[in-house]
Amino acid sequence: MGRIKTTLVKRTAEKLIKNTNHQFSPDFEENKKILAENQETPSKKIRNKIAGYITRLKKREIKEKGKIQKTKNKDAEIK
Numbered sequence: 001m002g003r004i005k006t007t008l009v010k011r012t013a014e015k016l017i018k019n020t021n022h023q024f025s026p027d028f029e030e031n032k033k034i035l036a037e038n039q040e041t042p043s044k045k046i047r048n049k050i051a052g053y054i055t056r057l058k059k060r061e062i063k064e065k066g067k068i069q070k071t072k073n074k075d076a077e078i079k
Contacts, residue, residue, distance in 0.1 A: 005049065005053055006049075008046075009046070009049045009050050009053050010053065012050055013050050013053040013054045013057065014057075016035075016039065016050070016054065017054060017057060017058075020034075020038070023038075024054050024055075024058055025058060026055055026058040026059045026062060027055065028051055028052060028055045031051040031054050031055050031058075032047065032048060032051040035047050035050060035051050035054075
């Protein structure tokens with residue numbers, strides 16, 4: 001089982017995605033650089049945790065979009 005993220009990490013990551021969604025990507029290194037430039041974090045460890053959580057959310061978002069596309073394609077084939 002995975003580690004549980006603290007509420008601070010989740011809340012901060014979700015707020016950042018909501019406000020600056022287009023900047024973040026499913027690449028951890030890019031997200032880490034964006035956070036270092038735009039966000040003041042108390043420590044490097046917390047910055048990395050937030051960047052990792054954002055990466056995870058973006059990957060999940062892309063995966064869900066792929067599932068939606070597959071479902072739409074199957075519906076179009078049936079009709």
